[in-house]
Amino acid sequence: MKEILTAINGISVHRNFVENLPYNPKLKPLLNEKRKAGILSEVIFWKQVRAKTFHNIDFDRQRIIGNYIVDFYVKTLGLVIEIDGWSHETKEIDDEVRQKYLESLGLKIFRITDFDVRNNLSVVMKDLENFIIEHYKY
Known part of the structure; x- marks a missing residue:
């Protein structure tokens, strides 16, 4: 029996923790640089979901x-959220390889555009709710 994580619009969402994900420690310095860069769409999205403010999901x-x-990344769902900016326009093949790899680990990927986060945030958040319900409803 799967454990219920939360409810969205009255629909129970089950936990889907993916264990033993690979980790490359050599990327840690780059990780800190990316956080400090403060990409606007990431900051806007983060303000919507940090500290379990989005349906009590971490x-x-x-x-x-x-x-x-x-x-x-949402550990309790095995869910990756990617915000695609202008740099992704020339990286379709790289993005496809990356997505296939992440999916091979049992993860789900929710892709949104930088433009939509900056200009249609309420739609993005509704789409995320719908994605979670579609893939993780109890």
């Missing part, structure tokens, strides 16, 4: 998984 910012640093 989000990590800038998490190392394997040889990648993901923008946000």
Whole structure:
């Protein structure tokens, strides 16, 4: 029986903790640089989800998984949130390889655009709720 993590709009969401994720310690210095860079869309999104303010779900910012640093990670769901900015426009193949790798670990990926976070935040948050319900409803 799966443990209930939270409820979104009256729908129970189950815990989906993915154990033993690979970790490359050589990325740690880069992790600190990325956090200090303060990319606007990441800061805006972080303010919406930090300290369990989004349905009491705990989000990590800038998490190392394997040889990648993901923008946000929800341990209790095995969920990666990626915010794609202008630099991703020329990296479709890299993004696809990265996504396939993360999915091979049993993770789900929710992708949003930098533009939408900055201009349609309420829609982004509703889409995230719907994604979580779709993939983790009890």
